[in-house]
Amino acid sequence: MLFSQDEYQAYQERLLKTKREMEKAGIEVLLINNPSNMYYLTGYDAWSFYVEQMVIVALKWEQPVWLGRQMDAAGARMTTWISHENIIGYPDDYVQSLTKHPMMFAADYLTEHGLDTAHVGLEMDAYFFSAYAYETLKTHLPNVQFKHAGLLVNKLRMIKSDYEIEHMKKAGRIVENAMYQAEQAIYPGARQCDAAAQIYSGLISGTPEYGGDYPAIVPMLPTGERTAAPHLTWSDQPFKDGELVIVEMAGCYKRYHAPLARTLSLGKPNERMVELSKIVVEGLNEALDAVKPGVTCAEVEAAWRKATSRYGIEKESRLGYSTGLSYPPDWGEHTASLRPGDQTVLQPNMTFHMIPALWFDYEGIEISETFRVTETGHEVLSNYTRDLIIKGDLDVTPVIS
Template sequence: MIKDLHFEVAEFQARLRAVKEEMARKGLDILLLSEPPNQNYLTGYNAYSFYTPQMVVVALDHAQPIWIGRFMDRISATMTTYLAEDNIRAYPDTYVQSAALSAYDFMADIVKEVAGEKARIGVEMGGYYYSARAHADLTRALPLAEFVDADLLVGWIRLVKSPAEIGIMRQAGQLADAAMQRVIDTVEAGVRECDIAAAIYHQQVSGTPEFGGDYPCCPPDLCIGERSIAPHAAWTDDPVPDSTVVNLELSGCRHRYQVNLARTIVVGRPSPEFEKLSEIAVESLNAGLDAIRPGRTCSEVDGAFRQALARHGLEKESRIGYPTGIGFPPASGERTASIRKGDETVLQAGMVFHMMPGLWLDTVGVTITQSFAVSDSGFEPLTKTPRKLVIK
């Protein structure tokens, strides 16, 4: 049977050791991971199966994690993880979308098997895939256990990428660049917005001559005309006007690692005021990037950006960056550090961020961004698309 692993088993084992060390520090016997990125990080598991109950169980006294999912997805667990077959457990289809049966009862029995009924269990209370029903069913099935919020326990470990992960993210950056160039080549007056979106999807997946891409975590933000001031707008089937602004954020995804990229494209001739605003946005972005080095805090990087912006009498309310890495729907951000005032997270080599200092004003918006990896002495850009306004 084929094995689709993108890292050495030793790397998975190192990740598991780091997680178990943090579990021990928090006094946890069991960690239940419901978030697909964390499941992928610790096992390699990758299939579009997370719409049904799915869990990876980490037990302090168990050598490998245990994957638990739907019976028909067991084969994907065998193909995409390094786990031994007895650590791949599947529940029958009778549990799927059943009013009478809960897959979490099945999972609770495995918890009892590896840690007993009185285990101290960490769960991802803030995760996208840990529902109120999941928690209610687990606590009912394990009445003697103690449940602890361990949200982001794995997330903070994932924040620093290994050299092998950075290598994959460099490829994801190439995919993002290729998709952006496809858009730049495609956008012109009269082209339907939906056709631009279709071109993005085609390029994201077809990739480069050397390698292809995966489905992205979320759709591209294609903000055109009056919707160019709405950061997360959807496309329509309207044609692009003769003179308009296109604010676009897209991504490249390689082996589930995602790198984001945003640019502003102007169809027609921009006003001098708009060109000046774009120059200010780039100047401030570059000031933030120049502040990046190990030992600096996210807040200090944010401060360098805001000082440059303030010289032009402008302010920005929202954060200017977030970490990315393994991504599954609905979002690519890792929910840990943010490049914003007051975030004292200390930068380390191997951290990856999307610096996204979009300027969303009352009547105009400019979004020119840079994904980067923190290097030993500064930053490594993961995309090569020039940081400037694009004029068509």
């Protein structure tokens, strides 16, 4: 793949920052299994993370090494900036074998290159690094000192470049359009699965100027009493008059996400939900107003808590989290959270999904925004009405940028 000089320079700077953090942590070799971090450092982009793969960063090596399944090596050559001789494929008899494991191959590779006594950092909390993979590495590299380095690269990803922010803004436009399509597809009598299909169409089609990528999480579409649970998807049942429907999804452009959630009422909502929606929006607005460089994540959450406590509302779960570049199964960066006690200091070009959702016994409400921290405050990445969206005789027209 051909990279522009600016893109190539960005990868070099990311690699240099990674090595600096490795040195601080006393790590000589870093084994990266998180596909988001692999992409961030090399550009590797393929749906191959269901088998073992990694990027190896060694302090003494000029370039990283991509190590994965042999059939995926061609994809690594097509999508990464690293030299082809640094793309190493293991034979297919290591894949889901009862006698071999890809970490045996990785251990042999490290041994052959004199790294079998190094201080090695591992992403021990990565979704795609199993307990068996760890045990295999320990068995076949008995003289290596392993360290947990799970968030080393994740933390570097928190502050985006202007180039990355442009990707997220495009994702924000994509999710605006998809939310509009969701609003048109959701009405009494329509099947939930058909609405989900139309949402997917909007997310992947994107805009006339640019298309969308597959999001790290499927669209959430809890309906009726199921709105009391945050992570339910859809069924093949029809929507019913009088139900609430929560739509939570993310636009995705070149793996960068902009999540957005809204709540729809199919027909006239009850007074309680109307009032709750106003409280949620008031708290959301005040929390966003608190965002600026130098403020901590805990202080942003405190602004929400102060606003909603006036109405006796308490939210046990966090208010939001850092987001951006990601692969399935989620779009969070696993670093900072908007919640009490998180002393992460906001800096320009950090990006968060603020989701002040409330869930009760038989209903819930979600109205969220993805924002970036600017030099003086914040910028939301999508422009869509924050009101409770009422479908039916009281239909409202969404605000689309």
